[in-house]
Amino acid sequence: MELGRFSWWVMLVLVQLCINGCFGCLEQEKIALLRLKASFNDPVGYSLPSWNSANQESECCDWEGVKCNITTGRVIQLALNNTGYRTRRDFLYVNASLFLPFEELNYLDLSTNGIQGCIPNEGFEKFSRLSKLEVLYLDYNFFNNSILSYVSGITSLKKLYLRRNALNGSIHIQEFEKFSNLEELYLRENENMDFITLEGSKSLTKLKVLGLSKNNFDARILESSAAIPSLKILNIAGNNLEGSVTTKALRRLNNLEQLYLDRSSINRSILHKAGVMTSLNVLTMSDCGLNGSLPAQGHIPIELCQIVNLMFIELSNNNLFGSIPSCFNSSGIKHVHLKKNRLSGPISSAFQNCYSLVTLNLRDNYLIGNIPDWIGNLSSLSILRLKANLLEGRIPIQLCLLHSLSMLDLSYNNFFGPIPHCLSDITFEAANQKSDLGGLFYYEYSVEKPLDYLETQIGNMRDTSFYSAFPLYFSAFPLVDAKQEVEFTTKSRTYSYAGDILNYMSGIDLSCNKLAGEIPPELGSLGNIHALNLSHNNLTGPIPTTFSNLKEIESLDLSYNNLNGRIPPQLIELTYLAAFRVAYNNLSGPTPDRKAQFGTFDERSYVGNSLLCGPPLHNSCTKTEPPFTMPVNHRGEEGGGFIDIDVFYISFVVAYIMMLLGIVVVLYINPHWRQAWFNFIEECIDTCYCFVLIHCRKLSNFRLV
Template sequence: MSGDSVANLSNGNAREKKEIFRIEKKIATTNRMIEQMELAMKTKEDRLNGEQGDWYLNASLFLPFQELISLYLWDNQIAGWVENKECLSNLETLYLSANNITKVVASGGPTNLSVLHLYNITTYGSSFQTLLQSLGAFPNLTTLGLGYNDLRRRVLGDDDSSKLGALPSLKNLSLHGLSGAVPFQAFLNLKNLELLDLSYNTLNSSNIFQTIGTMTSLKILNLSSCSLNGQLPTSQGFINLKNLELLDLSYNTLNSSNIFQTIGTMTSLKTLRLQAFLNLKNLELLDLSGSTLNCSSIFQTIGTMTSLKTLRLANCSLNGQLPTGLCDLNHLQELDMYDNDLSGFLPPCLANLTSLQQLHLSYNHLKIPLSLSPLYNLSKLKYFDGSDNEIYTEEDDHNLSPKFQLESLYLSGCGQGAGAFPKFLYHHFNLQFLGISNIQIKGEFPSWLIENNTYLQDLSLTNCSLSGPFLLPRSSHVHLSMLSISMNNFQGQIPAEIGAYFPRLQVLMIADNGFDGIIPSSLGSMSSLRLLDLSDNGFDGSIPSSLGSMSSLQLLDLSNNFLTGRTLSNNSLQGHILGWIGNMSSLEFLDVSRNNLSGPLPPRFGASSKLKHVYLSRNKFQGPIVMEFHHSSGIMAMDLSYNNLTGRIPEWIGGLSDLRFLLLSHNNLEGEIPIQLCRLEQLTLIDLSHNYLSGNILSWTISTHPFQDDYNYQESFEFTMKNVRLIYKGSIIQYFTGIDFSCNNFTGEIPPEIGNLSKIKVLNLSHNSLIGPIPQAFSRLKEIESLDLSYNKLEGEIPPQLTGLYSLAAFSVAHNNLSGKTPARVAQFATFEENCYKDNTFLCGEPLPKTCGPDMPPSPAPSSTNNEDNGGFMDMQIFYVSFGVAYIMVLLVIGAVLYINPYWRRAWFHFIEVSITNC
C-alpha cells in the first residue's frame, strides 16, 4: 500500500448492528509510523426495524486512527459528517462516490486532503450547491472526481463558481458522463489544471472552448464522445494550449479542413486521437484508423512529423500507390496501412525506414515480391503482413541474405505463375508465426523450416500447390502449436511418429490432400489437440481408439475418406458408434452425418456439456429422441434429419436456449409440436418436414440476429428452398432463416402471428390439412424468398397485398379450395405461372385459363357432411360388422388347426403354460 493507511467501508450502513474492525500491523517509514488498517462494515440481511436510508457518519469512529491517510466510503448512503471532523487531520485520499453527500466538511476538517472522489452522488437542487461551496475548505486538493452526476435542475450562482474556482492546487478534474449542463463558469479560475476529462458529455455550446482556452497549463484534454461537430474555434483561446501533450477528440464529428489550423499550434502534442494534425514535430503516435482520408496532402503533412514512431492508417479508404512521403519518417517503428485500396509496387525508398519493426499492408491490391527484396535493408523488421495482395515471383530471385530476422510473416494473394519456396527463409532462425496461402509454390514440405526455427509456434501453408510426402523434422519440436497444410498435393502416409514429434500441437489441419494409409494412433497422445481435420483424403482402415483419450478435442472432422469400422462423416461405417466418442469432454463440433449408422441414438453423445454442433443426419438411427443431449444446454445446431426416428418431439429440446438450427425432417415422428419449442428465442431455422406430426401450427418466434461470434466455418445444413434441396455452408448460414413444416398432418388455420416474422426467407406449410384463409399478415414478410402453401384445404381469396413481397422468387398455393381473382401480374407475381395456382376450382384470372366474370359463383362453404373432413371414408356400421365376422372366422380356423394336428396342439399349450409361469 506504499505507506498509505486505508479504511474501507464498502457496502455498509451505520444503523446496522454489526461493525467489524480489522487492524493490520504497523509499517515503519523513515520519518513517521503509519498505521495500515482496513475498516470493513459488512452488510447484514436483517436491517434494524426494517429501516434504511441516508445517515450521517460520526467521525469519532476514527479517533484511534490518527495517522489515517486513505479512506474509502463508497456506496454507503452517507449524507455527510457529524462531530469530530478534526480527528482526520492527516487524511489525504477520500472516496465518497455513490453516496447521497450534501456537504463534505465546512470547517475543522482534513485540510491535507489531496484526492476527493464524488462520482455518482445523488444530490439535487440546493444540496449540490452546498456541496460545491464546502469544497473550498480543501486548499491542497489536487484531484477531484465529479463524474457520472446528475446536474439537471441544479442552478449554480456566481458565489458557487467562485468557491470551486478557489482551489489553487487542483490539477486533475474529471467531469465525464454528466447529465445536464456542465457548469463551465465554476471552473474559469482553475489556472493550474493539467488534466481535464469531459468525455461522454453533450457539449454543443461554444462556451466550452472559451473556458478551456483559459486553462493554459493543460497537458491532457479528453473530449471524446462529446457530440462535437463543425469546426474547432480558433478565436476563443482554444489554440493557446501550448502545453497540451494528449488530445482525444475521438468519436466526434469535426470538420477536418479546420482541425489542421486549430491543432497545428499545439507544438507540445505527443498523442493525438483523431484526424487532426499539422506541424506536430514532437508527435510520436498518430492513429487515424477508420477515418475517411481522400486528401492527397495528408501524406505531405505526415511527412513533416519527423518524430513519429507509430502511424496507423488502417481502413482509411486510401487508394493509389504507397506515398513516398512516408519514407522520410526515419524514426518510424510501426506502420499499419491494412484494409485500404492501395495498389502498385512497394516503393524502393521504404529501405530508408531503418527503424521500422512492424509493417502491416494486408487487404490491399499491392504487388509484393515473394522474395520481399524491397525490405532487405530493414534490419530491425520483425513483423510483416502482406496478406491478400498480389504476390509475384521475380525473374531474378535474390541470393542475398536480408538484414532482418522476421518473427512473424504472413503472405497470401492471387499471384500468377509458380515459384520456388522463398530463399530468404533459409536464413531465418527466429520465426514464430509463418502463414503463406493461396500462392503457387513449387516444392515439397519444408521440414527444414521447422528444424531451423526452434521457437516456431504457428505454421500455415494452405493452398500452395506443395507436393510430395509429409516429412517430419529430425527432432521433436515442442513449441509448435498449429500446423495447417490443407489444400495442397501432398501424398503418401502420415508418419506414425507424428504425435511424438509435435507433442504440444493444438491445431492439425491436413484436409484436401492425397494422403492415404491408416490414421496414426500416435495422434491420441497429443493431449493438447483442440482441432483435428483430416477430411478429403484417402485414409483407410479403422479409426484408432486412442483418439478417445483426446479430452481437449473440440472439433473432429474425418469426412470424405475410405475409413471402416469406427468411421465418421461421409464414409462407409455400418453399425453402432462406439462409446469412446463420449470421452471427449471438450468436444464442441460433432459430425457423423451421411453414413450407414443404425440402432438407437448413440448413448454418450450428450456427455460433453460443451457440445454446440451435432450432425447425425442421413443415417439409419431408430427409436425415440432420448434425453442424451439434455445436459448440453449450449447446443446451437442439431441435425437428426433423414433417419428412422420415432415417437414424439421431446419437450426438453425447448430448454436448449442457444439452439439456432433444428432439423428433424424425414423421420417417423408423430404427435403435436411441444409448445416449449416456440420459446426458443435464438432459433433461426426449423425443419420438421416429412414426418407424421399433427395438431395445430403454433405461433413462432424466429431470431433474425447474425451470430458472427459463434460461427463455425465447418457448419452446414441441408434445406429446401425454392423447391430445390441444397446444402448451405459458410457465412450465409449466419443470416438464413426459415420454417419447413411440409408433408405432415397439421390441421387448423394458419396463425396470423407468423406474419410478424418479417426477416424470414423460407416458409413451407405444404402437404398438410390446413384450413381457413391465407393471413393478410403475410404481406409483412418483406424478405421472404420462398412461400409454399400448396396441397392444403385453404379457403377464401389470395390477399392482393402479397404483390408487395418484392423478394419472393418461389410461390405456390396449388391444390387448395381458394376462390376469387389471382393477384395482379405485377412485380414478382408477374413471374408465377399456372402451376402455382392450379387445382383451385373457384380461382380465376391470369395466368389461369379461367377468366373472372360478373356471374362467378361464390366460394363454396365447407360441407358439414363431408366424410373425409370428418375423419371418415366409409360407413362405420358396415365396418364394425365386417370386422366382427372376420375376427370370429380367424378364431375358428385356429381352433380347427389345433384340433386336427396334435403336435401343434401340444406346442400351443406348452407356450401358454410358459407364458403364465413367466408372468
C-alpha cells in the same frame, strides 16, 4: 515544477510525432513503391492504378494495398496480390531487393501473381534484413521446395502461407529450424507426400497452427504431427489418410484443440482412438467413407464421449448406422452435425442435457418415433434440422419453448395433426450464435488486411442484400473448409448458409408431412421470418389474412394442400416476397393484383385451382353467364318444377327395390353381417317389447287408481 516541465516536453514530442505523421509516407518509400510497380510488369497494364507518379501531391499511404503507420508514416503493410493476369507461360520473377527500403514492413502479400522465383542474386534470402516482417503470403504461385530455405532467414516470421504452389515430395522439419517464432504454417494444395519430424526436435517449437489439407499425406502425418507438442490446430482434410495410427501418437497430441479430417480416406480406427485427445473441442470427419458399423454394436463409438471438451462435431455423410450413444450428453457441446448417414432408432436421450446446444442437424437418416418432450429444455437451440427421417406423431408444443430457434426443418417425415399455434411465440430473430462459434474456428487472415484491399476483394457485401441471389459470404476467410454451414430449402431450391447470412436467415419448413387442420392465424405474427413452407400436407381452411404481417418473408409455399377461399389481397404488401406458391388447392376468386412482387409470379404459382381467375391465369373473372330460363314442358307451358312427377315416383320405387335387394344379397353372402343383422333386429324387437310392456302396465295402474 519539474513534473510540469516534463509534461510540456511530452506534449511537444506528441505534437511533433503527429505533425510527422500528417506528412504521410517517406519520399524514399514512395520511390520504392513506384519501382515495385514497374517490376511487376503487368501484361494487361491495369494493376495498381492508384500508384501514380504523375501526381506529385499523391499520398502513397492512400494507395491501393498500402498501409502506413499513422504516427511515423512508414509503410507497414503491402497487399500486392493478384497484380495482373498471368498464365503458366507468363511467369513473374521478383527482385527481392526492391522491398528492403520498407524497414518497418510487418505484412507482405504476394499471392496469386504467378511468381516462379526471383531474379539471380536478388532472391528472398534478402528478406532476412526485414527484421519486423511477421506475415508472408506466397499462395497461388509456382514456388518449389527451395522457397523454404530462401525464407528461413526471416527469423521474425510468425505466419507463412504457401498454399497451392509447386511443393512436392517430402518436407523435413529441419528445413524450418530457423523459424524460431513461426506460429502458423499453411501448405495446403501442394503435392507433398510426407512431413518428416523428429522426436525432441527444437524446430517449430512455437507452432500452433498447421494446415496441410489437400495434399497426398497418409496416416503417418498424424504420427509426425505428434512430434510438435505446441500444436493446437491441425488441418489434414482432403488427404489419403490410410494406414494405422497408434493410440500413443494420438495421446501425444495432448494440446490439440481442433482436428480436421474431412474428405479423407481414413482408417476407421482413428475415430475409436480419438477419445484419447481429451483437449479436442472441434472434430470434423465428414465425407470420410466410414462405411458400416464402427464399434462392435454398430453405434457411433462411445469413445467419443471421453472428449469432455468437445463443442463441435461433424460426422456427416459417412454411411454410419446404429443409434446415437446415450453417453453423448455433454453439457458443453454446441454444434452437432450427423446428417446423411443411416442412423436409426428413436431420438435418444443423448442430447437431453445439452443445454448449450445451438445446432442439431440429424437430417437424412432413418430415425423413428416422436420428437421427445425434453426438446423444450434446449434453451440455446437455434437450428433444428430433422428433415427426411421416419419421425411421426404430432409436432410437440415443447418446440414453442425454444425462444432462440430461428431455423426449424421437419419436412419429409410423417407428422400429423394440427400445426401448433404457439409457434408464433418464437421470434425467429437474427442471432449471431449460429455462426459465432465462440472462438472455436481459427481464421487464417487473423492479421487484418488493409481496408482498401478488403473492399477490393469482397466489395461492400455487408451492405448488399443477400435475399435476391443468396451468395455465400463469410466474415473472415477460414482456414478450413469445415465450418458452421446449414442447408435450407427456400424458393423451391436448397441453399447453403454460412457466416453472416446464416445469422440473418430464419425459416420454418414443415412440408411433405400429413399435417391437417387450418393454418393458425397466429403464424402471421412471425414478422422476422424469411421462409415458410407448408406445402404437401392436408391443410384446410383459408389462407390467414394475418400473413400480410410477414414483412420479411421472401418465400411462402402453401401448395399441394386443401386450402379454400380467396387469396388475401393484403398479401401484395409483402414487398420482399420473391417466391409464392399456392398451386393445387381449392382456392377461388380472383388472384391478387399484379403489383410489386406479385407482378413477377407466373401461372405456376396458381395452377391447380380451378375456381381461381384473373391474370396470370387464362380464365378471366369478367365472363358473362347465360340468362337463366325455366324449363318448359312438352305442352309449351312452364312447369311447376324441374322434375316430372311421374319420373320421380318411378325412380323412387326402383331405387327402393334395388336397395332392398342389395341388403338381401349382402346378408346372404356374408354370414358375419347376417348374424349381426339378425342380432340387431332381435335387439330392436326386445326393446320395443319392453317399451310396450312397461307403458301398458303404467296405463293399467293409472286406470285402477
